Amino acid sequence: MARAYVFREYGGPDVEELVDLPRPVPGPGQVLVEVRAAGVNPADWKRRTGYAPPGAAPVALPAVFGNEVSGVVVESGPGADFAPGEEVFGYPITGGYAEFTLLPADLTARKPPSVSFTDAATLPVAAATAYDAIQQVALTPGATLLITGVGGGVGVAAAQIARHAGLRVIGTASAAKKDFVASLGVIHVEPGPGTADRVRAEAPGGVDAIVDLVGGAALEEVAELLGDRAKLVTAADRATVAALGGVPVARARDREVLDAVARLVVEGALHPYVTRTFPLAEAGRALRSVEEGHTRGKVVIEIAG
Template identity: 40%
Template sequence: MPHAVKFSRYGGPEVLEVVEIAIPRPADGEVLVEVVAAGINPAESAIREGRLSERWVSRFPQGQGSDFAGFVSALGRGVTSFEVNDAVIGHTSRGSHASHLVVPATNLTPKPRRLPWEVAGSLFVVGTTAWAAVNAVGVKAGDVVVVSAAAGGVGCIAAQLARLRGATVIGTASPENFDFLRQLGVIPVAHGPGVVERIRAVTPHGVDAYLDTHGGDNIHTAVELGVSRYRINTIIDWEAIDEYGLNTMADADSEATEVLAKVAHLVAQHKLVVPVSDIFPLERVREAFVELDRGHTRGKIVLGMQPVNYRHQRVQAVDVKEAAVTVGVSTEHPHMDVYENLPPVIGHLPHQAHPHPSDTRRSEPADDPLDRPQDRDRVGLPLG
């Protein structure tokens, strides 16, 4: 039976329930998607706890989740841009934590063939938010940019996008994430008291732009560093936006799917790294949010609808975190694209609706401007 995550009252992860649902039917212009992977995000915790009830009202029982990737299962009348069994990435409003969902066809883009499911399913919120934040402050070549919480989901991508534009990026983080940030070409600085002096020590000529992805004292830090309010952006500190008259991200809903496609292709071409720190099956959604709510996640936590068990599997019922298996790895080594050869962690079991689930012949456009040979080595990719 199809399942979805719902909650019927505000509270912590304990209010989340996995309930049976009927398979939804796509209306005109809509697509039914069988979900393979879905990301979880801090905003979902804030909504579930009622902290954003004035901005986003919940109607119980309430679903949750925005990010997802999966296969097209059925098409509503008038949909010609996709076919059944196409692998897609998409977004929805409070409904992606489910085995099946219906969305407008305009919310979907083909999944690049080389993009892992767990990354594809967690890309929308962090990818589009980071893209908009970098655009909002006009990052350009030669800028010095500070990104707070640079090892987190949005911060990690924003830092890399700024680097692709030719900026020098300073990332605030906890010391255990320094090695990771250095591998991305980001200069790490410890957050907390004294951060202004530590930033000035590594950039004596000043800071041009500041991207806040965490809140707290970051806007005060940016102001103290002398950054123009027109080049300070926050994705979370609404009070600071009003207090300082900050430049906020433009409402880009109409361009969200296009931006998602651009970010997905950059990741598939290994120009962006999106770390996945944990993958939980849907029925363990409470545990996934307990981990997220601790606030120390590197990159993304993902829900997998069909986690794979394979022959001779040696690890059973143990969560191996990305952070745990990379401790002690030297940063001075050649880049190696090896993750494609690891055993799969999320799969898809074929059934009547998907006679050829491995068929991704429509997954990448034939004329992808980001995949042309002459563009593959560019570092100043336009983000706007």
């Protein structure tokens, strides 16, 4: 048996609990991983409420939280190209807030020795989403990018990747995150009424692309700054972006992207900015810190080996 943090049914935090589950067995093309760290994302608590993105597979309850992990390979199923003892990171099939989980081999990458398990656990969702978004808007060096919600996990990664690509970055974030955002080389703009005017003061000619991580009214207000709506992408609000003529971030979800973001960490171009860590026994606290929406950077659950 192995410990895992699950939700028994759809609802609020009261449906969460730490339980013992049978250790998963890898099938063809799968690897069993002893988890060392699991990233915490807004999608985790949203999934508990019953939200499912388009095309998502039905959830079997109880369901283990977590969509990104790092760990050590214990066993490989037929056709999986990993050996026991290899250090890896990727997208779990059976949830990440657990001592053991299964990963699809084609969505798993080898962890560079210089990257910690804690940092690697932030790469599959936050960093890879950011990488995909920056690739999608395809701006040339010197262009201006606006990132809404730049202070969160995806935003922090997107800002660094964009700056590494030679882009000028403007980002919206609360006043409390102003100094942190500025430390990333980003021009800080406070969100709320008048956001578009404040951005326009920094970019009188408008912006060349928008990566939205907030959605709703915040996205609607800044969309007017952009002439080419093909350069309006969101990881937060498919309905609103469609109404505005933009598109969702097209996620690659492959080993090539995982390898690419890991290289950026090794090169020093991408810092995961893990600002809080929790043990598995305090997974509920970790999730609350993200669900309440006041985190800066990434939250990670660390699981002792």
